[in-house]
Each structure stands twice: as C-alpha cells, then as structure tokens.
Amino acid sequence: MATPNSNDDAPIPFEFALETNNSLIQSAPEKYDHFMASLPLTTLDHRRIRLYQGFWIPEDYLRGVLTIQDHFASRPNDLFIVSYPKSGTTWLKALIFATMTRKKYPFDQNPLLVYNPHQCIVYIDKHYSLGRSRIVEAIPSPRVLSTHIPYSILPDSITGSDCRMIYVWRDPKDVIVSLWHFAQKVYEGTPNLPSFSESFELFCEGNSYFGPIWNHIIEYWKESKRKPEKMLFLKYEDMLEEPIKYARILAKFIGCPYSEAEEKQGVIEQVVDLCSFQKLKDLEVNKRGSGTILDGHVPYAAFFRKGMVGDWRNHMTSEMAQRLDGIVAEKFKEAGLEMINMKSETTLGCLD
Numbered sequence: 001m002a003t004p005n006s007n008d009d010a011p012i013p014f015e016f017a018l019e020t021n022n023s024l025i026q027s028a029p030e031k032y033d034h035f036m037a038s039l040p041l042t043t044l045d046h047r048r049i050r051l052y053q054g055f056w057i058p059e060d061y062l063r064g065v066l067t068i069q070d071h072f073a074s075r076p077n078d079l080f081i082v083s084y085p086k087s088g089t090t091w092l093k094a095l096i097f098a099t100m101t102r103k104k105y106p107f108d109q110n111p112l113l114v115y116n117p118h119q120c121i122v123y124i125d126k127h128y129s130l131g132r133s134r135i136v137e138a139i140p141s142p143r144v145l146s147t148h149i150p151y152s153i154l155p156d157s158i159t160g161s162d163c164r165m166i167y168v169w170r171d172p173k174d175v176i177v178s179l180w181h182f183a184q185k186v187y188e189g190t191p192n193l194p195s196f197s198e199s200f201e202l203f204c205e206g207n208s209y210f211g212p213i214w215n216h217i218i219e220y221w222k223e224s225k226r227k228p229e230k231m232l233f234l235k236y237e238d239m240l241e242e243p244i245k246y247a248r249i250l251a252k253f254i255g256c257p258y259s260e261a262e263e264k265q266g267v268i269e270q271v272v273d274l275c276s277f278q279k280l281k282d283l284e285v286n287k288r289g290s291g292t293i294l295d296g297h298v299p300y301a302a303f304f305r306k307g308m309v310g311d312w313r314n315h316m317t318s319e320m321a322q323r324l325d326g327i328v329a330e331k332f333k334e335a336g337l338e339m340i341n342m343k344s345e346t347t348l349g350c351l352d
C-alpha cells in the first residue's frame with residue numbers, strides 16, 4: 001500500500017486501531033449477565049435472542065448494547081452508519097470509507113482493496129460486547145461507527161449529540177431472503193437449521209435479529225423527518241438504481257462534497273466503481289478472508305451474495321410476498337407513514 005497523503009479528515013481503517021491498541025482490550029463485560037438472564041428468550045438459527053425494550057437483540061450483542069447505553073461517549077464529529085442487518089450495510093460502509101479517504105489514497109491503493117469494509121469501519125455493538133470499548137475510544141477523529149441498535153435504544157449521548165447518522169433500509173422481503181442465506185453460510189453444517197418458510201414465519205412475527213424490522217425502520221424514518229440535517233435516510237433499491245446520484249448525496253451530507261474539478265475528473269465514478277458489488281466480491285480478501293461474529297466464523301464472501309433487487313421472487317409464493325408487504329404497510333400506516341417510496345410491485349415470477 002502507498003504511503004497515504006496527509007489528510008486529517010479521513011478515517012483510519014478500524015483494523016489499524018485494533019492492531020495498534022491491542023493492549024486496551026478488556027475482558028467482556030459480565031455485569032449485565034444477571035439482568036440479561038431476566039429478559040424473554042428465544043432462539044433463532046441456534047442463536048439466543050432476548051427481547052429488550054421491544055426489540056429482539058442477539059444475546060451475544062446485547063452485552064455490547066447495554067455497555068453502549070451506559071458508557072458510550074460521542075464526539076460531535078462522529079458519523080454513524082445504521083441499518084437493519086442485511087439491508088446494505090457493507091456497501092454503505094465501503095461507500096463512506098471510499099468517499100472520505102479519496103484524497104488520502106490513490107484509488108488503486110485504497111485499504112478497501114485489502115480489507116473487508118467491516119474491517120475498515122467498526123461495528124460497535126460487537127466490539128463493545130468483546131470488551132473493546134477502549135479501542136473504539138482510541139480511534140482518532142473523525143470516527144465512522146456502525147450499529148444495528150434501534151433508535152429508541154440508543155443512549156442520549158448519541159441521540160442528543162450533534163453526530164450525524166446515515167440509515168439504509170431495504171425491502172423487507174429481500175432482507176429476510178438475505179438473512180436466511182447468511183445464516184445458512186455462517187452455521188453451515190449445523191443440524192436442524194430452519195427452512196426458509198420457518199425463518200419467514202418468525203420474521204413476519206417480528207421475531208428476528210434487531211426486529212421487528214418495521215419498527216426499526218419507522219423509528220429512524222421519524223427521526224430523519226424531525227432532523228433531516230442530522231439523519232440521512234436512504235433506500236438500498238434507490239441506491240442500486242442511481243449509485244452516482246447517491247454517492248454525491250452521501251459526500252455532501254458528510255461534509256466532503258465533490259468539487260467541480262473532481263466531478264470533471266470522474267472521481268465519483270471511481271468511488272462507485274471501487275465499491276461496486278462485483279469489484280468487492282472479486283477481491284482476494286472477500287473471496288477467501290473471514291472474520292468473526294461472536295459465536296462463529298463468517299467468511300467475508302457471505303457478505304456478497306447477489307446484490308440485487310427482487311431475489312425474494314425465487315423464495316416466496318405470491319401469498320407470502322403479499323402477507324409480508326401487508327404487515328409492513330399496515331405498520332407504516334399505523335405510524336402515520338405511507339409506504340415510503342415502496343413501489344407497488346408485481347408478484348409475477350414468484351415461486352407459484
């Protein structure tokens with residue numbers, strides 16, 4: 001990798017912070033164990049999840065969520081990437097990292113070429129669960145942090161701060177398909193994994209990681225309406241349709257808009273190209289590398305499956321699709337929202 005140009009507005013890859021601050025790792029916090037044991041429990045793909053303040057949180061991350069609630073100290077220039085799992089987090093992480101580091105590294109030397117986007121931008125729920133809060137505190141500004149924590153569970157130190165947030169959401173039908181495939185990869189070889197219809201049923205009941213998904217989306221949507229200057233609310237499908245437009249919007253929102261000269265030189269196109277599904281998927285690190293989720297190993301390849309809109313048609317009958325759409329539409333309506341930018345879709349091409 002080339003020596004980076006000095007650029008103090010660019011984040012460092014989290015992997016660097018992890019390597020240099022290893023001595024700051026503490027043992028996983030145990031003080032919440034008693035409290036956690038008192039919460040409603042169920043299992044999903046063999047993973048224990050607890051109902052906490054209206055959301056099902058994986059038990060192994062709940063420890064981190066509780067630590068963040070009690071101890072997270074934000075900085076005014078922190079930037080949060082927030083999502084419901086499998087809604088396009090990896091892509092958004094890559095886009096933000098590439099945007100913010102575009103002046104620091106030549107495009108053919110960007111750390112994204114050798115590190116998975118999750119190694120570049122820290123997932124705080126996980127790392128706080130692992131006793132790595134002091135490493136997150138040691139990351140130099142500007143910090144880019146990611147979380148799946150629902151808005152109502154975030155501490156005041158974040159919601160009451162000047163930090164900006166970018167939320168990405170995705171058609172829940174494609175989210176459950178993506179989640180199910182991800183679990184198949186992570187727990188490969190484990191007996192009695194749920195079938196797609198079993199996972200779908202639980203998802204529709206709101207029984208999913210950080211679910212119910214509709215409440216997750218609604219809470220962030222409401223906040224984005226209340227404070228648009230603080231919260232950017234994006235949809236994966238829109239981004240896939242017009243990546244250049246959204247890359248431009250992202251850069252502006254995070255305070256590093258493209259200059260006229262950059263526009264002319266095609267810098268936005270280079271950012272989008274570096275972060276494109278195929279480009280990232282084909283990288284050695286993402287083909288053969290792996291990381292951890294708390295209770296297991298995850299091949300980075302599992303984060304790059306199809307990267308398309310509408311794969312739900314290959315997994316659902318039209319009845320299933322209409323059922324989930326109906327639940328989500330009803331919840332959005334109850335919350336005073338119409339289906340946000342959700343084009344009415346045909347179920348043509350479904351399993352039946």
Ligand code: A3P
Pocket residue numbers: 083084085086087088089090091094174177178179181275276277278280303304305306307308311
């Ligand atoms: P599929 O499983 O439908 O293919 P997350 O990053 O939140 O875990 O979401 C994963 C989903 O985003 C997966 O969807 C994955 O293929 C897709 N994805 C990953 N990288 C992408 C990229 N660069 N562009 C578009 N989609 C991407």
